[in-house]
Amino acid sequence: MPKIIKKYGKITLILGLILAITGMYLVIPTSQAASATLESDTISDSRATVLANHDIKFKMDAATTIANTETIMITFTGFTAGATATEITDWAVLYDADGSGTYTNLLNTDNWTFTDHGAGADPHYLFTFTAAGAALIDTKKYIEITFTNGTGKLPNPAIGSYAIGIAGSFGDTGTTYVAITDAAGIAVTATVGEYLTFTVGEYTTEIGSWTAGNTVIRWADDSGGATSEPDPGQPIVLTIASNSTNGVSVTARSTGSGAAAGLYDSVSTNVIDAVGADKISGTTSPVAGTEGYALYLKNLSGTNLTIDEGYDDDAVSPVAIATTADVIIANTAAGGVTGTVDLALKAAIAATTQAGSYTDTIILVATPTY
Numbered sequence: 001m002p003k004i005i006k007k008y009g010k011i012t013l014i015l016g017l018i019l020a021i022t023g024m025y026l027v028i029p030t031s032q033a034a035s036a037t038l039e040s041d042t043i044s045d046s047r048a049t050v051l052a053n054h055d056i057k058f059k060m061d062a063a064t065t066i067a068n069t070e071t072i073m074i075t076f077t078g079f080t081a082g083a084t085a086t087e088i089t090d091w092a093v094l095y096d097a098d099g100s101g102t103y104t105n106l107l108n109t110d111n112w113t114f115t116d117h118g119a120g121a122d123p124h125y126l127f128t129f130t131a132a133g134a135a136l137i138d139t140k141k142y143i144e145i146t147f148t149n150g151t152g153k154l155p156n157p158a159i160g161s162y163a164i165g166i167a168g169s170f171g172d173t174g175t176t177y178v179a180i181t182d183a184a185g186i187a188v189t190a191t192v193g194e195y196l197t198f199t200v201g202e203y204t205t206e207i208g209s210w211t212a213g214n215t216v217i218r219w220a221d222d223s224g225g226a227t228s229e230p231d232p233g234q235p236i237v238l239t240i241a242s243n244s245t246n247g248v249s250v251t252a253r254s255t256g257s258g259a260a261a262g263l264y265d266s267v268s269t270n271v272i273d274a275v276g277a278d279k280i281s282g283t284t285s286p287v288a289g290t291e292g293y294a295l296y297l298k299n300l301s302g303t304n305l306t307i308d309e310g311y312d313d314d315a316v317s318p319v320a321i322a323t324t325a326d327v328i329i330a331n332t333a334a335g336g337v338t339g340t341v342d343l344a345l346k347a348a349i350a351a352t353t354q355a356g357s358y359t360d361t362i363i364l365v366a367t368p369t370y
Contacts, residue, residue: 034060034061034063034064034171034172034173035061035172035173035174036058036059036060036061036166036172036173036174037058037059037061037174038057038058038059038099038142039056039057039058039164039166039174039175039176040055040056040057040058040176041054041055041056041057041164041176041177041178042054042055042057043055043156043178045156046156046178046179046180046181047156047180047181047182047183047184047185048156048157048158048159048180048181048182048183049155049156049183050155050156050183051149051150051151051153051154051155051156052149052156053146053147053148053149054145054146054147054149054154054164055144055146055147056074056144056145056146056147056164056166056176057099057142057143057144057145058142058143058166058172058174058176059099059141059142059143060141060142060143060170060172061171061172062141064141064170064171064172065134065137065138065139066129066133066134066137066170067129067134067170068129068130068131068134069128069129069130069169070128070129070134070168070169070170070171071126071127071128071129071168071169071170072126072127072129072143072145072166072167072168072170073124073125073126073127073165073166073167073168074124074125074127074145074164074165074166075122075123075124075163075164075165075167076122076123076124076154076162076164077122077162077163077164077165078122078157078160078162078163079121079122079123079154079155079156079157079162080119080120080121080123080155080157081117081118081119081120081123081153081154082119082151082152082153082154082155083119083152084150084151084152084153085116085118085119085153086116086125086147086150086153086154087116088108088109088113088114089108090147090148090149090150090153091108091114091125091127091145091146091147091148092105092106092108092144092145092146093105093106093108093111093112093127093133093143093144093145094106094143094144094145094146095136095137095140095142095143095144096140096142096144097140097141097142098142099141099142103142103144104136106133106136106137110130110132110133111129111130111132111133111136112127112128112129112130112133113127113128113130114126114127114128115128123154124165125147126168127145127168129170156180157180158180159180159181159182160179160180161177161178161179161180162177162178162179162180163175163176163177164176164177164178192243194242194243194244194368194370195241195242195243196241196242196244196248196366196368197239197240197241197242198238198239198240198241198250198364198366199238199239200236200238200343200364201236201237201238201239202222202235202236202237204222205220205221205222205235205236205345206220206221206222206223206224206225207219207220207225207263207345207346207347208224208225208226209225210349210353213351215288215289215348215349215350215351215353216288216348217284217286217287217288217346217347217348218346218347218348219235219344219345219346220235220236220344220345220346221234221235222234222235229279229298229344229346230342230344232298232299232342233299233342234342234344235342235343235344235345236342236343236344237340237341237342237343238250238329238340238341238342238343238364239339239340240302240305240329240337240338240339240340240341240366241336241337241338241339242336242337242338242366242368243336244336244337244368244369244370245334245369245370246334246369246370247304247330247331247333247334247337247368247369248329248331248337248366248367248368248369249327249329249330249331249366249367249369250327250328250329250364250365250366250367251325251326251327251328251364251365251367252295252311252321252325252326252328252343252362252363252364252365253321253322253323253324253325253326253362253363254274254295254321254322254323254360254361254362254363255323255360255361255362255363256271256274256323256360257269257271258323259323260273260274260323261273261274261320261321261322261323261360262274262293262360263293263347263358263359263360264358264359264360265354265356265357265358265359267356267357268354268355268356270353270354270356270358272291272292272293272347272349272353272358273291273292273293273320274292274293274294274295274320274321274322275292275293275294275318275320276294276310276317276318276319276320277294277295277296277311277313277318277344277346278294278313278314278315278318279313279314280314280315285318286346286347286348287348288348289348289349289350289351290348290350291348291349291350291353292347292348293345293346293347293360294318294320294321294345294346294347295311295321295328295343295344295345295362296311296312296313296344296346297311297312297313297328297329297341297342297343297344298312298313298341298342298344299340299341299342300339300340300341301339301340301341302337302338302339302340302341303335303336303337303338303339304331304333304335304336304337304338304339305329305331305337305338305339305341306329306330306331307328307329307341308326308327308328308329308330310326310328311328313344321362325363325365329341343362343364345362
């Protein structure tokens with residue numbers, strides 16, 4: 001009997017020790033890092049070797065808060081930091097209550113301090129919070145850490161997918177990824193062809209007839225001529241459009257008699273000579289009772305178009321159309337041109353002007369410069 005008691009006593013002792021040890025494990029307090037959620041790292045440029053900026057965000061666990069001296073560590077796995085250390089001013093740490101608004105910036109040094117990893121592989125960067133910073137974050141859960149890159153600091157690695165780790169003594173861990181693409185990126189090409197639109201609204205126009213010794217000034221229009229300046233849109237509308245880099249010019253010349261510009265009567269061989277257009281009171285040209293024939297432009301509308309000063313029908317430096325080409329519209333502005341302008345013609349005769357049928361042909365040339 002004593003042997004049996006001794007045997008079972010030993011068994012009882014062993015079982016008691018096992019239960020005691022198990023109980024000790026059950027009552028020893030344990031801690032386990034919680035998981036951060038909504039981790040992301042938005043980079044400014046995904047190309048290999050580029051110095052991209054990083055915008056890292058995550059949400060802390062519901063039970064996690066940040067206390068004085070606690071840290072957040074960001075690790076760039078697969079990256080290699082350059083010889084130039086990042087500075088605290090390269091980074092920003094921000095927080096928000098719900099992650100949907102504008103994050104609030106924490107002042108560096110006052111609210112957090114920083115430790116750089118230094119050159120080498122898998123660099124990590126440590127952010128240590130002060131009591132003031134921890135108090136500002138309080139129970140807010142959304143954290144943002146941004147990095148503005150610079151020469152020699154944190155170049156993108158080769159093509160691939162790389163983990164960005166979130167850890168530290170604050171208690172949460174998390175991981176997000178960035179994808180690095182070819183250093184060249186996606187090459188996109190496009191071609192914009194040069195173009196020129198130049199249309200002349202009418203190819204015939206009439207100054208009309210002087211009868212019974214009348215010598216008034218007459219204007220060309222599309223219904224037999226007029227004794228006053230036609231309305232806008234008369235007699236001939238020029239339309240110009242081009243994407244030329246260095247502007248467009250339009251020139252005009254009169255065929256006249258071949259030797260002289262103006263209205264020419266082939267029977268009498270008389271020419272009503274070209275003069276500069278001027279409609280200012282007291283110096284109007286051509287002058288009633290004196291032979292003269294003038295081309296001018298009016299009613300300009302559009303972008304980057306300018307009537308040459310000699311052909312704008314004012315008192316400043318009027319120019320008579322010639323048998324050689326002369327610029328009547330000029331544009332030298334970059335960015336192309338578009339618009340319309342009226343080409344007008346007026347003439348007068350003297351009492352002694354020979355009777356006849358007078359004609360002229362106006363030759364217009366538009367030239368873009370690319």
